[in-house]
Amino acid sequence: MAPRYQRILHVDGDAFFASCEIALDPALRNRPVYVGGGRRGDGIVIAANYIAKRYGLITGMACFEARRKCPEGVLVRPHYNEYRRLSLEMFSRLKNYTPMLVPTSIDEGFLDFTDSPRVFGCCTAAELAERIRRQIVTEVGVPISAGLGSSRWLAKLATEHCKPNGFLEVPADGERAFLAPVPVKKLSGIAERRARALRSLGVRALGDVARLPLEMLRRRFGVFGLELWLLARGELHETLSLANNARTCISSATTLPWDEPDCEAALLFLLDQTERVITTFFRENLKAREMGVFVRFCNFEGVGRSVRFPSAQFEPRVIDPVVEQMFRELVAGQHQPIRQVCIHFCNFEPLDLQPDLFGEHPEFKRREMHHALEEIETRYGPRSIKSGTRLLAESQAAHLLGDKAKCPFVPQREMEIKVGQLPETLCENALDPVYEEDWLPLESDESRTGSGPLPLPRTWGRSTSRATKLG
Numbered sequence: 107m108a109p110r111y112q113r114i115l116h117v118d119g120d121a122f123f124a125s126c127e128i129a130l131d132p133a134l135r136n137r138p139v140y141v142g143g144g145r146r147g148d149g150i151v152i153a154a155n156y157i158a159k160r161y162g163l164i165t166g167m168a169c170f171e172a173r174r175k176c177p178e179g180v181l182v183r184p185h186y187n188e189y190r191r192l193s194l195e196m197f198s199r200l201k202n203y204t205p206m207l208v209p210t211s212i213d214e215g216f217l218d219f220t221d222s223p224r225v226f227g228c229c230t231a232a233e234l235a236e237r238i239r240r241q242i243v244t245e246v247g248v249p250i251s252a253g254l255g256s257s258r259w260l261a262k263l264a265t266e267h268c269k270p271n272g273f274l275e276v277p278a279d280g281e282r283a284f285l286a287p288v289p290v291k292k293l294s295g296i297a298e299r300r301a302r303a304l305r306s307l308g309v310r311a312l313g314d315v316a317r318l319p320l321e322m323l324r325r326r327f328g329v330f331g332l333e334l335w336l337l338a339r340g341e342l343h344e345t346l347s348l349a350n351n352a353r354t355c356i357s358s359a360t361t362l363p364w365d366e367p368d369c370e371a372a373l374l375f376l377l378d379q380t381e382r383v384i385t386t387f388f389r390e391n392l393k394a395r396e397m398g399v400f401v402r403f404c405n406f407e408g409v410g411r412s413v414r415f416p417s418a419q420f421e422p423r424v425i426d427p428v429v430e431q432m433f434r435e436l437v438a439g440q441h442q443p444i445r446q447v448c449i450h451f452c453n454f455e456p457l458d459l460q461p462d463l464f465g466e467h468p469e470f471k472r473r474e475m476h477h478a479l480e481e482i483e484t485r486y487g488p489r490s491i492k493s494g495t496r497l498l499a500e501s502q503a504a505h506l507l508g509d510k511a512k513c514p515f516v517p518q519r520e521m522e523i524k525v526g527q528l529p530e531t532l533c534e535n536a537l538d539p540v541y542e543e544d545w546l547p548l549e550s551d552e553s554r555t556g557s558g559p560l561p562l563p564r565t566w567g568r569s570t571s572r573a574t575k576l577g
């Protein structure tokens with residue numbers, strides 16, 4: 107009997123932001139709808155529903171261009187807080203169907219679907235997937251598509267293939283045939299540089315990858331090459347794990363309320379932003395080795411630089427002065443007003459703030475303070491308590507309060523559904539399924555050996571930088 111591998115379900119909201127707007131205002135149904143970002147909601151298109159897409163509207167297009175292409179289209183300003191609420195509603199339903207849910211963005215995630223159909227008394231995975239999709243669309247109001255496969259890459263490709271409002275299962279013996287015509291550029295993790303390197307080997311589609319000798323790919327791309335080769339041959343079997351999805355970068359960009367000629371005011375926004383990002387460090391127990399600052403001017407040109415600390419950092423008293431110094435160097439000699447400031451951290455290490463032999467780490471207090479702040483915010487609402495920097499920044503721009511023009515990534519920690527949190531009845535079944543005799547144990551990340559299923563490349567890691575993922 108063939109070994110038993112994990113089956114992974116990928117779910118993705120269809121034109122999520124536009125679907126949310128339609129869910130909020132049913133009068134928009136059956137009309138071309140697009141959501142416009144920017145300061146007045148007339149910057150660029152950040153999502154368009156499928157009717158609007160038929161007119162040629164795409165994410166990233168300028169709103170005036172969209173209006174020209176589709177004069178009867180309805181332009182809606184974004185309501186990020188509502189999208190976030192609907193996203194949480196969607197994930198809270200999805201979590202009921204799996205022992206492990208790994209959200210990757212506001213409208214996307216992976217579910218361990220190996221035992222779910224059996225646990226829920228369905229004969230096929232398709233039957234349960236359809237049931238879930240129907241439930242989400244009736245109860246939350248947003249349509250989702252889903253794909254099922256034996257790796258995240260494959261499941262995601264299956265979803266893309268059946269969009270919108272569809273489900274596609276790629277059976278284990280049909281993977282190679284399904285993947286053969288798929289262009290490698292469609293895979294997440296393959297950007298222009300890798301695509302070019304693959305083209306130089308004569309590779310355009312995954313079918314070409316399957317025909318190449320493994321050694322060649324391995325020498326050129328390392329582990330990534332091996333995984334690509336296994337995927338193309340239908341032999342990549344993955345174990346879904348939360349650890350696979352570890353953060354690789356945290357970045358945050360703030361478009362200033364107006365083109366700011368005063369550098370000091372812009373610096374204030376940058377420091378406020380840094381403060382918020384550092385709060386994430388405490389929350390997720392991280393410290394960062396590398397940091398970058400980017401400043402964009404009103405002519406849309408920008409300057410940036412990055413720094414690598416001798417050791418990973420998490421303390422504001424170390425980070426803030428460096429941010430300030432980098433910012434001053436970047437804006438020195440510039441005459442344009444500032445439009446946007448960005449901060450970026452990567453190369454993380456775990457933050458361990460345990461008391462040691464010499465007593466408590468001084469930052470232990472700070473973490474406690476962050477926890478207290480978080481608790482206050484949970485109880486009394488966001489921004490019910492604020493730092494001096496924030497207070498100053500707000501006095502610069504009162505309308506930064508409330509529904510901000512920023513994409514609200516739903517933090518993974520809010521949605522990570524661990525096995526123990528499932529209802530008891532489901533837990534029993536899901537945790538203790540009766541496996542066939544020669545079932546292949548699904549290894550955990552720690553026990554992973556060279557021959558076991560491999561983690562996907564780091565590019566899979568999630569980023570809070572939403573610039574390329576909107577829509």
Ligand SMILES: [Mg+2]
Pocket residue numbers: 118119120121122213214577
């Ligand atoms: Mg989507």
